[in-house]
Amino acid sequence: MNVLVLLSIILFTLMAIVGGKKGIKSFIALFLNFAIVIATVLVMNDPNANPIWLTLLACAFISAISLFYINEVNSKTMMAFLSTIVTLVILLLFIIIITDQSMIQGFGEEEREEMMAFSLNIGIDFVKVATSVIIMSTIGAIVDTAISITSPMREIHYHNPTISRKELFLAGIRIGRDILNTSTNTLFFAFFGGYMGLLMWFKDLSYSFGEIINSKVFSDEMITIFTAGMGVAIVIPIASGMTAYYLVRDKQKN
Structure with a gap:
């Protein structure tokens, strides 16, 4: 088998x-x-397609499946989905700028030998592709953090329906602070676990610390990690605020 x-x-x-x-x-x-x-x-692969818009659409579908298909449509999944989309929109402009300015698109020197036999003139904007890769890499961490905040906040409100909006928001922030450390550590060590061979290769090539930091392959992954960490940090107050506002308003209406 x-x-x-x-x-x-x-x-x-x-x-x-x-x-x-x-x-x-x-x-x-x-x-x-x-x-x-x-x-x-x-x-x-279609040169006429926009990789960024395709990635945002894919992220929306991925978020919907991860939230609504598994946990059904309810207040916690709706707030998690909306906060995820808002966070992605906020991150989008920053990701486009940092990708363009850092010039991490394309292939690094370590990868060129394997790509020499192929033509890179394929009519695709590699800046947009690099941006799409970073966006796709952040979606999992953002969705996970969002639902990890909205779910306990709904439980807090259910067991304490008289809680104020401010107290519920602060409860979400405290939950997020506990999640933030573990989420960023998960992202960081996932990189070193997946790229342990690359780091060993850097050692065999006698790269200095400065050469490692400035290599395109290493910088690309570190920027992805930092961006995903930023997404996790941003979604915490957004999810907390949106959930607190919705739950308290819904209670007042009822």
Whole structure:
């Protein structure tokens, strides 16, 4: 049996046992999101397509599947979805500027030897592609943080319906502060875990610390990590504020 199939079966079994119906939905959502990413990449091959708009549309679908398909449509998922979209819009302008100014688009010197046999004149704007990669890399962390804030805030409001909007907002901020450290650490060590071979290669090439920091491959990944961390930090007050406003207003109406 193929090892990927075996691992998929093991993962499905564990998710079904631990998560029950939601665990099964989460497993299916994983492949649905993967299909969206593949479809986005295929459409990006069209020179007339705009990679940034395609990525934003894909992120919206990924967020909807991750939130609504698994947890259904309710106040916590709606607020998490809206706060995710608002955070992406805020980050978009910054990502475009930093990608253009840092010149991280394209391939680094370490990758050129493998690409020499291919033509890079394919009619695609690599600045937009690099921007799309960063946006796509941030969506998972932002959605995870958003739902991790809106869900406990709804529980707090449910068990304490007389809580004020300000107190509920501050409760969301305190929850976010606990999440912020673990989320940024997850992003940081995911990079070093995935690029351990690259760091060893830098050592074999006798790169100095300055050469490592200034290499395009390393800078690209670090900018992605920092941008994702910024997204996590930004979504905390946005999700807290939107959820507090919605829950208290809804209670007052009822």
